[in-house]
Amino acid sequence: MAKLEIISKESIKPSSPTPNNLRTFQLSLIDQFFPPFFRIPLILYYSHDESTSHVKKAEISSLLKKSLSDALTLYYPFAGRLKDERSIDCNDQGVDYLEARVDTRLSEIIEQPKGEVLNKFVPSISEEGGGVLLGIQLNYFNCGGIAIGMSICHTVADGGALSMFVKAWAAMARGDTNKVAPNFVMSSLFPPREAFGPQTSLYIPKHWGKTRRFCFSSSKIAALRAEVGASTGVQPTRVQLVTALVWKWAMARKGRDRSHPSFVWHPVNIRGRMDPPLSEYTFGNAIWRENIAGNGEMDLGELVSKTREAVRKIDSKYLKELQGENVNEMLVGDCKKVTESFFDNEGDYLMIISFCRFPFYESDFGWGKPAWVSTASWGSSNMVVLMDSMSDIGGIEAWITMDEFDTYDEI
Template identity: 25%
Template sequence: MDSAVQVLESSFVSPSEPTPMKGLWLSSLDLEQATRGHVPTFYLYSSNDVATADFFNVARLKESMAKALVAFYPLAGRLGIDNDGRMEINWNGEGALFVVARANLTVDDIKELKPSPELRKLVVPCVEPASVVLAVQVTFLKCGGVALGTAIHHVSVDALSAFHFIQTWSAFAKHGNGAVVELPCHDRTLLCPRSPPTVHPDALLTFCPKVIFSDPLGPVVVKVFTISRDQVASLKHHCSGTSTFCAVSALLWQCACIARRLPLDSKARLTFPANVRRKVRPPLPDRYFGNALFKLGVTGAVRDIATEALGSVASRIKGAVDRMDDELVRSAIDYFETAEIDTTRPLRGTLPQTHLQIVSWLGMPAYDADFGWGKPQVMSRAESIRGGVVFIMNNEGKGTADDGGVRVLVCLEAANMMELERLLYAKL
């Protein structure tokens, strides 16, 4: 289907004002994300939402991006290697890749597509050269709508920082010089290792230092589930009022253990990236720009996870969240600093069936992307190909019937997906 896309223009957008020209040191939490490459996401806009003749005017988008890149100048740089052989971002101002395309598709056509390599080819630019940190593609659809695809290298930012940039860019596009901008903090030495690096003996019991990926035993498929606001409230009630993340994660973990028909005496593992910004002492600035996360882990016997009350499973997850403090964060930073991290080999493969990884975008400003023509109808990853990886996010697109619910993007073994769906809705 990618043949339906015609590239009209490809250029680079540089900051509109001079920016520092040097190398940006990357923390070990940044380097831990290097093999994940460029994260493909997209925003979908309907021209029916606004009456204007300059819907997604390219010149306006480029001008506002150039303004945003003054504050977010690492995104205009290039990936490189410093004199010590460590990966860095060169602040050279060469610019972000900006692609304009046209597709013989409608907004509804794209809504029907699941995150996949095919969808990624349609709405997200091919990043060339690979050292480019940020690439965007504005695809004009035959119905008058627009798909805005982004590819930001994970070594540069986590999701919260990426959304901060999109917020700022869209604010400049909508309000011009009158935009209210919260400046990012680029001081990544705030997450530098201790001297000497020290890993607390108990730390490895809570954070997940290494995940083994392997070739899948069979095909994997992607499915998107919606959990309504009322279902979320009921789920949280059964989990003793715990957070939405803990309640939904408990449900998914329990259902996955059963659907995968794992041996009852085997060990099941759940991992999830956790935000460290408020956990270190002193806390990081609210607008710290970079990767400020690492994976926490929870392990239990399959028979326990599959048969316990959902509230008990949620309590296991909450326990890991509650154990994250400054010492655990510093231990994780020190561990990754001394570990051999290969930042050059792309991450490939799938998780073992005993392992489920849940990435949460709950509470993040994913839909705060009004460029002057209304908020997006859909915001999502464009591709998900790793079996055992789940993304959960608020269901808040423009026109969404059940604002306040949760959308769950699951990539799982094809042989187990139908049973997972059955169990998931049976327990809601």
Template identity: 30%
Template sequence: MAMMKLAVTIKESSLVKPAEATWTGRMPLSEFDMTGTITHVDLLYFYDNKSSTTCFPQNDAASDLLKDSLSRTLVTFYPLAGRLHPKGGGRLELNCNGSGAQFMEAEAETTSLDELSSWFVGADVSGNKPRPSGAEFMPLVPAVDYGSVPIGEWPLLLVQLTRFGCGGFCLGFNMCHAVADGLAAMHFFHEWARVARGEGVGGVGPVFDRRVLRGGQPPLARQPAFDPAQFDHPPVLLHDNDNGIGNAATRLKLTKTQVHTLKEMANKDLSSTLTTRPYTTYETLTAHIWRCACKARKLEPNQLTAVGVCVDARRRVDPPLPDGYFGDAVIDVKATGLSGDLVARPLGYAAGRVREATEKADSEFLWSAIEYMKNQPDLTKFQDFFEEGGEEEEEEPFFGIPNLNVTSWLRLSMLGLDFGFGKEVRMDTTFDFDGDTTLSGSQDGDGSVVISICLRSDHIDGFERCFYDDIFI
């Protein structure tokens, strides 16, 4: 069955600047800001006037409300109105110049959000519904031209309001990860929503000072103890689209009971592991996804495989970062194991491999990683980046068989983004890399978890079968 194509027409594009004069100047970035993903990360929020319990805006009212409240919110979150400034060797500064955030208005040819419903959930196993990859949603995301626009001209925040014929609309956000990680981004979005509701910025204010992570400071005299081998990973056996099959996405829901069952499985025999503390929801679900991916991909038993784990440094470093720290404070670590061991041994084994990787990221590890980065003459090899001309800088990509990445949004306040016209009916993101995975809470608020994963399209069915069948082993 052919995949639907979403046609979107951009009607207007403008820059939204802070409503008042803000501080201007160059702000140093930390090594965490300048490594890993330094391009943009997107989010999609869908709003339906049928489910709204408040006055739903019509015509230009939504864009006027959003642009006005965004302008006022940027007074507090002024770095998002700035631009990156390249210093050479992959190093960057934040140029707080008030250039503004990009705001785009668009119309979708699709008349109703209901027409997109089959895109939000994976096809059934019989293949009666089309399987989307993340690419189908890209027209709803404000685009950044990495190929021809110099890095110093990228808007750090882009917003696209796409209207549907039914009266509902989608808000597509694209925020530069070099300026804000997921926790910081949601801090901003919820404060913007507060302003739009007429409540004003409240709660803990943003802290932009990267000196708490030694941003902009020279390396220390002592040599860092950090082991750069932590950045190594098993080579990708088959890159995206090497065989023309392509990728597809699926979104699978685990009930609160199913999550509990998996945690019982993982913690069944802690005496056989090196830990006595029960495995967390993240460790358990990541282990389960990792094992299912090995089976679905039919990896050889002796195949080394890795799962990327995103670690938040805020409470791991000593001293901990201040509340409201606004920047990128995450580092990726990798858990590795042989496919045969992961599949044949109990779930607790895979969960233990995940824990082993994350527990290495203690304060000493994180400060040592910063010093290691400071001593590097060129950071580009540690960046997921696109050079001018569109070529990827990364020599050997991580995504692809036999690896995967699992990012948790379970502790982020991703849901309930209300700009004054009700909460979203669905939150989503685009992703089309083989092995890219996110965990998020269910829109139902019932304690269930939604797993979104992109795999090679011929591996999706096998993954879905293992994903549910293995819960009851």
């Protein structure tokens, strides 16, 4: 196992103070679904070669810190602290910035990734740590390669917002002056509620699972898509197909009753589904989901159809209803059911999140694009994160966190 040593830690603040009129940032109704302990981890890996890069290894840290400070002037909520369940105090306290030395080569990590090792490349953020909303960790490998690990509080933003933040940060590091500011409209479209369902922050997971990666090649996805298309008459997206495939595998594990109900929570990016569509730079949690119900007796085509139906339901008309006056009454019972089913681990429940098509592989800070992009363990069991494959265009890597994996080595 790779030995890692933290060699420094500091706080990075915005390069310009946040104006007084922006000091209180309102969360949205959707933000309130995500308890403060829920984080999003991301790691960007770079094979840095000083002989071909105009950025020397000794300059990387100062470049990242300076550009991060500049990026935080635009993405200022990240540098604040949660004030209550409705708002962030944008007090410019800053984000954590750590540096670590890893006693191994980058190639060893990429060739045989292990969840427990990757977790070390991502900084911990928690209420105990002062309520930091964003943490960055620069990891140096023996070979000269580096990994930039980051972790954000899910209450504040989703994967789409994180991808736009990374895009802006990388552009500033390269000296790109074409800055695109984030769009802070979610709280006006989906206002927060005073009494919003159960206190989800009290539902701390009782089980912390192990994370494994499963790879689905583009050729396998294409073959399964043709097979499902022939039996159902529909052409699922690769994400819908892999979602159904992972779901079917989870229901077939040892000791599971195939007739027992199973549920999938599959968040969908709603930025392009609103009327009019939202900017891709919309900050916060711009996602929604439908609970998809099934059982292990269904074949792959049936599960794909269930998934497609649920995703297609989240259209502009449906989202308009979520902005109505009666939304609180509609959501309280649903939120309680989802929270208890997921965190109590008593129901057969999966949360499947897709990071596919987010431009993480375009993240060039001045020394080239990433050799690989991964997530790390999200902590809670029954979590699945789908990401684009490293070199196989159209392939998907599924990062699955379970209490146990039984005897199943492949999906």
